[in-house]
Amino acid sequence: MTLRVLHLSFSSAGGAGSVAKILSNQQKLVGYDSELLSVIEENLRAAPLSSVVHTLAAGIDESVVKNRNFPAPISLVRDHVSPSLAEKLESADIVHLHGINGALSLEELARNWPNKKIIWTLHDMNPFTGTCHYSLGCQKFAAGCERCPAVKRAFQGMVTDSLSSKIRNVSALANLAVVAPSTWLAKQASASQVFHGHEIHVIANPADPSYFGAPQDSPPQIAAANYTAVVVAKNLLDPVKNVNAAVGAFLSTVGDSTSAQLLLVGEGGKAFESSRVHWLGQLSAKKLIPVLDSADGLIVSSLAENAPLVIAEAAARGVKSIVANVGGMPEMVQLLGQGEVFDSPDQLSNILSRDMIAPHNSRKKARASLEKNASKSFSPQAVAAKYAKVYT
Incomplete structure (x- = not known):
């Protein structure tokens, strides 16, 4: 029986999307039924009209939510505008997650497919922080993300809620394997509340x-x-x-x-x-x-x-x-x-x-x-x- 693998990334461009595309194409060559599912083909900066809802959400994150002194990107509002992917996920033997902000609701995944075989490749720190994609030395993701320095004070409660939601939903995934492209990121993930206790596999990202x-x-x-x-x-x-x-x-x-x-x-x-x-x-x-x-x-x-x-x-x-x-x-x-x-x-x-x-x-x-x-x-x-x- 041919193994059906569904790679999921918000964009098929950029770092995460490129890795997903390269890996999916190689898997097809060796006999997998592999597919990349993405919301957009470009990035929002290059093609803002490709998904107006996501562009607006990303703009709110950047201009309204984020602390202007914090240089790294965040995703908070964007995580609440994910489309429903029920039909696609149902047919997959393996769901391989990449950059999922705006592409998939973890809550939906945990609620409907808690026993599905899930592979999650971490492309930055966002999967185990409350909002930031890089913490820039902050270690609050290991202790609840309270008083998050990445966002303005009015939104700090949303960040702690976001992290709590990730902890709860990841813990419900009974058949999850986590992959990091570097030992550094694997160590950061292991120190987090989201992936603490999980085995983190280290596999390099493929080049085109x-x-x-x-x-x-x-x-x-x-x-x-x-x-x-x-x-x-x-x-x-x-x-x-x-x-x-x-x-x-x-x-x-x-x-x-x-x-x-x-x-x-x-x-x-x-x-x-x-x-x-x-x-x-x-x-x-x-x-x-x-x-x-x-x-x-x-x-x-x-x-x-x-x-x-x-x-x-x-x-x-x-x-x-x-x-x-x-x-x-x-x-x-x-x-x-x-x-x-x-x-x-x-x-x-x-x-x-x-x-x-x-x-x-x-x-x-x-x-x-x-x-x-x-x-x-x-x-x-x-x-x-x-x-x-x-x-x-």
């Missing part, structure tokens, strides 16, 4: 298979440089991505005689442009691949991250990552066997200074090794095989 193949597009028309760094983010102006720190460290490192450039990929990069910093805009995977092929290093200076796919994608092209010491990123660098971790802009500058004078021959040799390690840990085939063991 196109990153493991030959490039299908030409590189951008940019002057050649002795050293090229790249920053990739959906929204380069997102304060959590901290792109300003990466740009500042890069510019403080390059001298007048240094032939080096920084390429920015994503929305909102025009403000950073200079003679050494080039904004390429948003790029598809097909167009990003030749950019990565021309790069020597990927900089990820985020204030909070779990296990960003761009690190695996860059590694698949032989590009080492230089990452901030947050979340699961140092673990990814360690797993790949190459890369650098920094704790401050000064450390980032020192790393860039050293890399800029590294011989080209040594860089080429390192790229081949990195590509091999990326395939071993982050290819869809490798990741799907690990999930198959959790499914049984």
